[in-house]
Amino acid sequence: MKQSVTVEAGGARMPETTTPHHFVAGIGAGPANLSLAALAGRHLPERVVLFDRQSGPSWHSGMLGADARLQNSWIKDLVSLVDPCNRLSFLNYLVTTGRIFAFLNAQFTAVPRVEYARYLAWAAGELGTVHYGVDVVEVDFTDRFVVRGRNGAVATADHLVLGLGTRPRVPECFRSGTGLIEGAVLAEHLDAHLNRSEAPPAGQVIVVGGGQTGAEAVQCLIRRGYRDIRWLGRRHWFAPLDDSPPANDFYRPTYQKFFYQLPDEVRRSYLAEQAYTSDGISLDTLQEIYRANYEAFLRDGRAPVMLLPGRDVVRAGSTGGGLGLWCERGSGGRERHTAGLVVIATGREPAPMPLSAALHELVETDNAGEPLIEQDYSVRWKHSTAHKLFLQNRGRFTHGLADPNLSLLSVRSAMIVNSLADREAYTIRDEQVYTMWA
Structure with missing residues (x-):
């Protein structure tokens, strides 16, 4: 050999x-x-x-x-x-x-x-x-x-x-040919994008994705001095990771053997119930974002991050002011947001x-x-x-x-x-x- x-x-x-x-x-x-x-x-x-x-x-x-x-x-x-x-x-x-x-x-x-x-x-x-x-x-x-x-x-x-x-999962509305529509950037490319940008941290930025990657994108923007960040998530709240002892029971060999023997429909049901044990946001990350908001409000009278859960982006396209996003609200109805930069943090796929x-x-x-x-x-x-x-x-x-x-x-x-x-x-x-x- x-x-x-x-x-x-x-x-x-x-x-x-x-x-x-x-x-x-x-x-x-x-x-x-x-x-x-x-x-x-x-x-x-x-x-x-x-x-x-x-x-x-x-x-x-x-x-x-x-x-x-x-x-x-x-x-x-x-x-x-x-x-x-x-x-x-x-x-x-x-x-x-x-x-x-x-x-x-x-x-x-x-x-x-x-x-x-x-x-x-x-x-x-x-x-x-x-x-x-x-x-x-x-x-x-x-x-x-x-x-x-x-x-x-x-x-x-x-x-x-x-x-x-895995690779980033990109909703169809953000695709353009083999890439992304203008004004959108993947969360994993955000740092590099900001390093290339000559524009000062002004104007609105939208982060799409209510998981850990979205939260880290928000943190990155705060560190870079952005003060008008809208954070959109599909779930009705920005859920913390469940790191409790019962949750961690799902991450041991004994449970894995048990899970494998279950019928397909039961496995899928259990996966949905257990989602926050894997897809939630680290508590420390959420605390840091909330503290950054609070301290900025003390200094400037305005928090840099607006949290917008319960929004499902169904359409995106160029507008006069940048990239427009049309969202369906969990409580009903639609709303539109516009930003010069949209960060996509919508999960990953195999x-x-x-x-x-x-x-x-x-x-x-x-x-x-x-x-x-x-x-x-x-x-x-x-x-x-x-x-x-x-x-x-x-x-x-x-x-x-x-x-x-x-x-x-x-x-x-x-x-x-x-x-x-x-x-x-x-x-x-x-x-x-x-x-x-x-």
Whole structure:
């Protein structure tokens, strides 16, 4: 097996007969696949090799502002819940980089997101099996998986793991061709947009989206000196994250097993009820926005942020004064808002899978066209006995809200390793449970 692949940079098409072959290849080098590669180690015949389109380590690079914090405990890192002695733990990262005492003394209630991004980059470097700058456009299957970039095959593999992450979900009314309508910007591009802007922080700005990303966009605008921010959310309030002990029971292996056995209609009902345990706003973030409003009112007699919940944007278009938004109100009726800049923070959706048409035909799907995922995160498909295909971050409707979340990252990876090794390489223990779900 070759450990180094430089196919895309040279632009030469490699014959598939000479393409490097791997036991397990992973597409995407985000937290999901980094966790898998970190845990696979001594349990598989070869190290897991990852391919990522980014030019280097990157994780939500446009959303690492000064106030951005993780909504999970630092102990829910790449490895610690199943292998706390693993060298790629967050604790070892802090010790190795010499920041452990400064980190402890800072007394963070939640880890800064920029710190977590640096941790992931450190782990990728330690692994040494991540190939950046490889834009995988198609995965095919002959007698093995064939991973193709823009210039031909870059690898073949016995088994494949897709850890593709998510992309911003953009309402249709904000689309224009392949991009956004003029005057709109994605929340993850807000910092870069403001850095390029020559206009002073004057005039009205609208943030659309009532979740954590929307709240962080509001914080960013406050820091930049904007004083006329309208924050629109579809729900009837800007709901805080439920981080209570009963809520966190949904983010443990025992509940995941229970959830998987439920009928489809029951699972979907439970997901709707549990939404605020995953999609709510961190309490600290809400408190900071409310405090900024209060203190600004003391100084200036005017708060910078107007909160407008219960508004569903159904239409957007250019007006004489900028970009106009037409909203349906939860209590009935419509209203219009106009701003020079509209920030879109309307959630995320799974990234498209690069499966070839021939491979997709071999995959079993549900009524929505999504692959059927087994309890070990493998996909039901024709050759699954000898060649396993795994999906990460795509099992919300089968494994619960913990799946696209970072909470059980290492548990999911351990289950995949166990499946690939065809034995219990990792014992997942969750025995002290006080709740009996029904």
